[in-house]
Amino acid sequence: DTGVSQNPRHKITKRGQNVTFRCDPISEHNRLYWYRQTLGQGPEFLTYFQNEAQLEKSRLLSDRFSAERPKGSFSTLEIQRTEQGDSAMYLCASSLTGTQGHGYTFGSGTRLTVV
Amino acid sequence: AQTVTQSQPEMSVQEAETVTLSCTYDTSESDYYLFWYKQPPSRQMILVIRQEAYKQQNATENRFSVNFQKAAKSFSLKISDSQLGDAAMYFCAYRSFQAPFGNEKLTFGTGTRLTIIP
Numbered sequence: 001d002t003g004v005s006q007n008p009r010h011k012i013t014k015r016g017q018n019v020t021f022r023c024d025p026i027s028e029h030n031r032l033y034w035y036r037q038t039l040g041q042g043p044e045f046l047t048y049f050q051n052e053a054q055l056e057k058s059r060l061l062s063d064r065f066s067a068e069r070p071k072g073s074f075s076t077l078e079i080q081r082t083e084q085g086d087s088a089m090y091l092c093a094s095s096l097t098g099t100q101g102h103g104y105t106f107g108s109g110t111r112l113t114v115v
Numbered sequence: 116a117q118t119v120t121q122s123q124p125e126m127s128v129q130e131a132e133t134v135t136l137s138c139t140y141d142t143s144e145s146d147y148y149l150f151w152y153k154q155p156p157s158r159q160m161i162l163v164i165r166q167e168a169y170k171q172q173n174a175t176e177n178r179f180s181v182n183f184q185k186a187a188k189s190f191s192l193k194i195s196d197s198q199l200g201d202a203a204m205y206f207c208a209y210r211s212f213q214a215p216f217g218n219e220k221l222t223f224g225t226g227t228r229l230t231i232i233p
Contacts, residue, residue: 031219033219033220033221035221040225040226041225041226042119042206042208042223042224042225042226043160043206043221043223044223045220045221045222048219048220055219056219056220058220089158091160093160102162102165103148103150103152103162103165104162104221105162106152106159106160106161107159108157108158108159109158109159111158
């Protein structure tokens with residue numbers, strides 16, 4: 001297992017365009033999390049899945065954002081009508097139920113730049 | 116809601132010396148987890164050390180140890196024998212122990228950038 005994989009690593013898009021990011025968690029992990037990290041800040045929670053069910057969404061996740069995990073494996077995060085304020089690093093993490101006290105395994109992130 | 120505060124935006128230490136990074140948090144919960152994560156320039160967050168609030172003994176992982184003061188809501192990280200590879204952003208994070216739906220998230224501080232001086 002190579003850990004949590006995120007693609008693409010970098011994405012530059014024009015304002016108003018839609019973008020989609022993918023996260024492949026550690027295969028046996030049933031929980032998957034999305035975080036957003038802006039420059040000089042710590043990561044902020046966006047949403048999390050247990051298997052295919054999206055169980056919590058942050059107020060940061062406006063209606064332009066949607067996340068899916070259709071088969072309980074990989075997840076996608078889509079941002080519609082991107083705005084410059086969406087420029088950030090989007091981090092994915094995963095964990096296994098019952099092991100949350102051991103922390104989460106993070107991916108390397110997708111850096112989004114909206115121009 | 117829980118909050119995590121890291122009051123040192125930047126710290127530096129001479130190689131082989133010891134440095135302590137500060138973290139305070141605010142919570143009304145009695146049971147929770149605390150973590151220190153390291154984020155090198157490559158940007159992948161790596162777990163450094165964790166502490167369960169119900170354990171009085173401070174956690175230790177090789178050169179990394181914590182000073183957990185539950186009453187003061189303080190959770191500092193001590194790095195001994197600092198090495199060049201320790202240079203990174205360090206984030207303190209909090210997670211509830213009991214996790215009904217809605218308590219799954221990690222709450223992070225704003226981070227401390229650690230520089231190692233050769």
